[in-house]
Amino acid sequence: MTSTVAESSPRPAGTYTFSSRPRALPCQRRRYRECFGSSEEEPIRYGNIMYDRRVIRGNTYALHSFPPTTQPDPIELQRQQEIKRKALARKRAREHLRLRSPEPVEGRKHVDVQTELYLEELADRIIEVDMECQTDAFLDRPPTPLFIPAKTGRDVATQILEGELFNFDIEVKPMLEVLVGKTIEQALLEVLEEEELAELRMHQQRFEELRNLELAEVQRLEEQERRHQKEKERRRQQQLAVLHKQNETSQKIAARAYAKIYLADLLPSVFGNLRDNGYFYDPIERDIEIGFLPWLMHEVDKTMEYQTVGRVVLDMMIRDVVENRLKMFEQLGVKESKSIPDENDKERKESLGTGAEQVIEDVNQQDSQQTNGSLEKKPSAEGKLSMERKPSAERKQSTEKDSLEKSASLEKKKSVEKVPSEEIEP
Amino acid sequence: MPLPDTMFCAQQIHIPPELPDILKQFTKAAIRTQPTDVLQWSAGYFSALSRGDPLPVKERVELPVATQKTDTGLTRGLLKVLHKQLAHKGTVDLKELQDKWKTLCLPVETLKFILKMDPVEDAVEWMKFFSLGCSALGGTLQSAMKHGCEILTEDPEGGPARIPFETFSYIFSYLSSLDQDRTESDTNLFLNHLEETVVARKNGMIGVSDFFIEDKKKFHPV
Numbered sequence: 001m002t003s004t005v006a007e008s009s010p011r012p013a014g015t016y017t018f019s020s021r022p023r024a025l026p027c028q029r030r031r032y033r034e035c036f037g038s039s040e041e042e043p044i045r046y047g048n049i050m051y052d053r054r055v056i057r058g059n060t061y062a063l064h065s066f067p068p069t070t071q072p073d074p075i076e077l078q079r080q081q082e083i084k085r086k087a088l089a090r091k092r093a094r095e096h097l098r099l100r101s102p103e104p105v106e107g108r109k110h111v112d113v114q115t116e117l118y119l120e121e122l123a124d125r126i127i128e129v130d131m132e133c134q135t136d137a138f139l140d141r142p143p144t145p146l147f148i149p150a151k152t153g154r155d156v157a158t159q160i161l162e163g164e165l166f167n168f169d170i171e172v173k174p175m176l177e178v179l180v181g182k183t184i185e186q187a188l189l190e191v192l193e194e195e196e197l198a199e200l201r202m203h204q205q206r207f208e209e210l211r212n213l214e215l216a217e218v219q220r221l222e223e224q225e226r227r228h229q230k231e232k233e234r235r236r237q238q239q240l241a242v243l244h245k246q247n248e249t250s251q252k253i254a255a256r257a258y259a260k261i262y263l264a265d266l267l268p269s270v271f272g273n274l275r276d277n278g279y280f281y282d283p284i285e286r287d288i289e290i291g292f293l294p295w296l297m298h299e300v301d302k303t304m305e306y307q308t309v310g311r312v313v314l315d316m317m318i319r320d321v322v323e324n325r326l327k328m329f330e331q332l333g334v335k336e337s338k339s340i341p342d343e344n345d346k347e348r349k350e351s352l353g354t355g356a357e358q359v360i361e362d363v364n365q366q367d368s369q370q371t372n373g374s375l376e377k378k379p380s381a382e383g384k385l386s387m388e389r390k391p392s393a394e395r396k397q398s399t400e401k402d403s404l405e406k407s408a409s410l411e412k413k414k415s416v417e418k419v420p421s422e423e424i425e426p
Numbered sequence: 427m428p429l430p431d432t433m434f435c436a437q438q439i440h441i442p443p444e445l446p447d448i449l450k451q452f453t454k455a456a457i458r459t460q461p462t463d464v465l466q467w468s469a470g471y472f473s474a475l476s477r478g479d480p481l482p483v484k485e486r487v488e489l490p491v492a493t494q495k496t497d498t499g500l501t502r503g504l505l506k507v508l509h510k511q512l513a514h515k516g517t518v519d520l521k522e523l524q525d526k527w528k529t530l531c532l533p534v535e536t537l538k539f540i541l542k543m544d545p546v547e548d549a550v551e552w553m554k555f556f557s558l559g560c561s562a563l564g565g566t567l568q569s570a571m572k573h574g575c576e577i578l579t580e581d582p583e584g585g586p587a588r589i590p591f592e593t594f595s596y597i598f599s600y601l602s603s604l605d606q607d608r609t610e611s612d613t614n615l616f617l618n619h620l621e622e623t624v625v626a627r628k629n630g631m632i633g634v635s636d637f638f639i640e641d642k643k644k645f646h647p648v
Contacts, residue, residue, distance in 0.1 A: 171436040183446060187453035195487050202583040209586055 025052065455483040459507075462531040470529025480511045482529050486583075499533050505559045506577045513556075517549040536562075543604060557597045567601055567608075568637070575634050588631035591624055 027047035049055060104110045114120055274280060452471065459482065461467030467482065474481050488503040511526055512518050520541075527537050540558045541550070560577070561570040574597050579587035595617050602613045624632045 166434050168439075172439055175436070175439060175441070179441065179446065179449070183449040184453050187450050187457060190450075191454050191457045191487065198486055198583065205582050 455481065458487050459484045460487070466531055467529055470526075482507050482511060482526065499536055500559060500562055502563060502573060502577060504530050504532065505556070505563065508559070509556060509577060512552050515552060518552050518555070519549050520546075523550065523555070553596060554600060557600050560597070561601055567605065570601060571598060571637060572634055586633040588633040591621060591632050594632050
């Protein structure tokens with residue numbers, strides 16, 4: 001139970017305002033047994049406000065208004081307590097002051113006596129009589145009886161014979177109208193629709209047919225066109241090829257003619273060069289050159305070799321002779337030296353020896369050279385021998401004396417003379 | 427639910443549940459077929475329906491054509507109806523044919539006239555009668571063949587009306603045999619030529635376009 005207090009405009013002090021939604025207070029008393037579950041469903045019972053103890057009755061202007069704050073003011077509390085005490089004290093005082101009858105004389109006792117007509121037994125004990133009263137056991141709320149309104153009006157009866165109320169033909173007419181009408185209407189609609197569809201389809205088909213025909217025709221034409229084009233293209237290509245070939249041929253011819261002219265006098269010059277270089281040879285001449293001359297040379301060589309051999313033999317013989325003579329001279333020399341000073345003899349000996357050795361060596365050299373150089377060319381042979389001799393002379397003796405040289409040169413000259421003579425001979 | 431003896435209100439009237447449907451189908455058929463004698467035709471319709479036979483109903487509404495060459499009352503749609511009803515039998519009794527003819531409210535003279543072209547005793551072969559019907563529709567052989575193709579075809583309307591070549595050749599040879607002007611060799615030549623082109627390319631089905639134009643080139647109008 002909540003009460004909402006709306007803070008409205010500031011109230012004047014002292015006046016009491018209470019604003020909350022009016023609400024019926026539930027009544028606590030139940031008339032019937034509580035059946036569990038139904039108590040909450042029942043609406044809150046409204047009690048009679050006239051018999052509600054909480055409602056203030058009578059003049060309300062003089063009542064003390066409780067301040068909205070229910071906090072008891074301590075001053076107020078105190079004051080109230082004082083008031084209570086005072087009231088109590090006053091009450092006692094009044095009791096005390098109340099007039100009483102005088103006290104009884106001695107020997108007497110005051111007794112209370114009833115003076116009414118009929119005596120009443122006054123007892124301390126109050127006569128109590130137990131009376132019981134019991135309410136009936138809780139009954140369930142009986143169901144509300146059906147409301148049947150009271151019958152009003154008058155009852156009247158009548159009788160219907162067959163055929164009076166219901167005439168089939170008349171009754172059936174609207175039904176028939178609907179049935180037949182609807183049927184016909186529906187049928188008509190359907191037929192129309194079907195017809196329309198069929199017509200559309202037919203048109204479509206016709207159109208398809210035409211289109212197919214036309215397509216076929218178009219395709220045929222296209223094919224034809226394509227073939228024509230191809231044919232044309234092919235012919236064109238052919239023509240181009242022919243032209244090209246012609247072009248090439250003419251170019252070739254021109255080139256050939258030009259080349260011919262250009263090379264016209266190439267040939268004689270070529271032939272001339274070849275002939276000059278000896279490429280055209282007389283076979284007999286060639287044969288002679290190849291076959292005969294080498295043989296000739298070979299024979300010549302052989303002859304020369306024989307001659308050389310002869311010369312060598314001759315040289316050997318000369319050498320032997322010379323050696324013998326040398327020995328003889330040496331023997332002679334030895335014999336003579338005993339009478340001639342040593343140095344000159346020695347020198348001579350040396351020179352002779354060396355000269356003889358030189359001669360011998362030279363001769364050996366010549367031999368070796370000649371045997372080795374049989375195949376050397378003729379003009380250069382002399383030069384070579386002479387050149388070789390010179391280095392050999394330089395090689396052997398570092399110190400050459402004139403006598404030595406002379407003797408050597410003499411011997412050389414001899415041999416040289418011999419050699420050229422030998423050489424000139426063949 | 428049997429009707430109670432006394433009915434009290436309109437709500438008690440009971441309509442059989444199949445009735446509306448039957449009525450609707452019947453109405454649609456009637457609208458499509460447009461019989462001149464509705465009663466006659468309805469009798470035929472319902473007896474065919476009860477027997478389970480094909481119904482004498484046109485597939486499409488046919489507006490009366492004023493450009494028909496021969497005014498026999500027989501139209502393509504009607505012929506198609508007849509074909510639908512009678513094609514499954516090889517030979518048809520004259521009686522039955524007559525019945526069906528009457529159901530379609532066609533004049534009997536026309537029937538007699540058609541039958542006169544190729545007189546028969548009791549029963550007539552259906553395809554022959556059909557061919558005669560086609561020729562009655564169109565005056566010339568070509569137009570007859572065209573009608574025949576368009577009636578017999580299974581292609582959708584407006585499309586290339588194609589029928590098997592055997593059927594075509596049968597009808598064609600029959601009709602040309604009745605015609606005194608054409609010789610058999612001509613017919614055979616024509617058929618062979620068509621056969622080559624058709625069987626190779628079009629699966630054995632011949633369409634209107636195959637012969638209708640060709641005919642004008644090759645043959646003088648019959």
